[in-house]
Amino acid sequence: MPMLFVSGCVNIVKVGIVGAESFPISPSVTTQVKSEFDVETRQFCDPELDCYHYYFLPNKARKQTLEMHHNASFTDTTYSTSLLVERQGLPTFTGSVVVIHGFRGSKDWSLMTAAYFQFLGFDTYVFDLLGHGELKTDKGFGVHDVRYIQRFIETNIDTTKPIIAVGNSMGGLVATSLTHEKIADGAILQAPMTQFDDSLEGYMKDKKPWYKAFLSDETIRSAANKALYDAGLNAQQTNTIDILKKSNSPFLIFASNVDSVSPYAAFSPLHSNNIEVVEIDKLEHAYMSMIGEFEHEKILAWLSANFDE
Template structure:
């Protein structure tokens, strides 16, 4: 009987490990890491030290209009076969407003800076926070996005930025973004590689990030650990399901997903529906490259934003095309963003 007790103890330990890992997101290396000096060149400011309880965030200002003076350039490097290279430059744009950009599981606000820079280049103010339980935010209440809006809504309302307001979320951040957009009555919602419900998403992520451990770990231990994680967070799996939330959203919603995500099930995005929901799928992207604003994604978002605001579609000004002095690729203000 001793071996039965030992096996039970081992399996219990495996379940506890799963629960602990799931409810305590680690910090991955960001897609884009900017020093304070580079932040300033991109018209981004760190809001300063964060003393609990508080939201740590970066604030971005709209770039000068193309042709009105020097502007920075963000160079993108996408790890693919063959490798892809791209850049975000200033644009002739009449768009205005504020974009709130929310990172995914285990990510920090720096992971959303590439998209923040895109919105700034189009004329938007940007607010990019660390989510509760992640990064430098001094709120230890990780809930897989379910309760984030209760902290983010009052924080946003204190910022005094102009509308229209667009909320953007990547991966698990799409759950946070959807709850926040509904709470603050945002004018639009953009979901990048949106997460499936907690149980499905974490099992898929486990197979992707820990393939050896996933093969070794008994399914019962994984299921038990994830059930314990839901109990620890004080949420239900149903609360992490975007489908009922989006089904009642009348604001415009744009879902941008990959043909082969690699982490989330490929058939998941198609199940998301709503009165004003638009789907766009990208054949060359995956879960991680959707965090970078490559040209095909910029074009789709430019069209969607222009329709939302009833304004002309922005026109990018590339290196050598604008006499106003854009530096372009390799310019002194250029910086690279690369996928892992």
């Protein structure tokens, strides 16, 4: 009976992983952001996925000031930050940025990040992960997603200019793979997941949902691996750190010292000539996609070193 109970728990958690929907976001907020930053909703017809929508933000290299204010309460903690960037003195950047959200996010959650890179001078593209937002497909867990974004880039983006992938959490795995495979020229990773089963266990540790008391770490990891197996994948294919170790492309990684999903301690040993790892102090995983003054300074320095005209 205990074995049957454990097996049942694994299947229940697996079903929850596979069927997890994107977190909702206020339509009024999305509408306001779209209007303020001239966001275009476009459609691309993929030969394998059929037609889907993505967001395009044309560069705002002529706009003189960017002012952003974040005030979020995704957890028991409220986090606020602000950003003011003046055009005067900014380096000149051209090219494209591809923005990819994390597990249970959607392209709507990435609009503020996209608007930041739009202001810096990049044409910016924002996508849903497979099985998220409007993409009603099976989940790709950051692995299968790479191919569909690759097809988009090769069809729609000027590859003679720099292409930078920006990925948050699970989107960090996608951005890492795109860059390692030379589909993108560099990547900025915001709290990238380490490996799906490890990161899911870390998420449960940090989030502490009420049902966690009934689930062992082994059950959580088994459920994660079963979900991957059903998608034709294994945990090793979702290991962002292994891919980073094999790549010689430029990466900028933000990781928090209190984030069990994407712990700074897991990424700090990767710091090298091509990988810069920035420690964020005492910031929960849910807020790691936000760009404040500190993150802006690090991003600007990294872009200037690698992609300044």
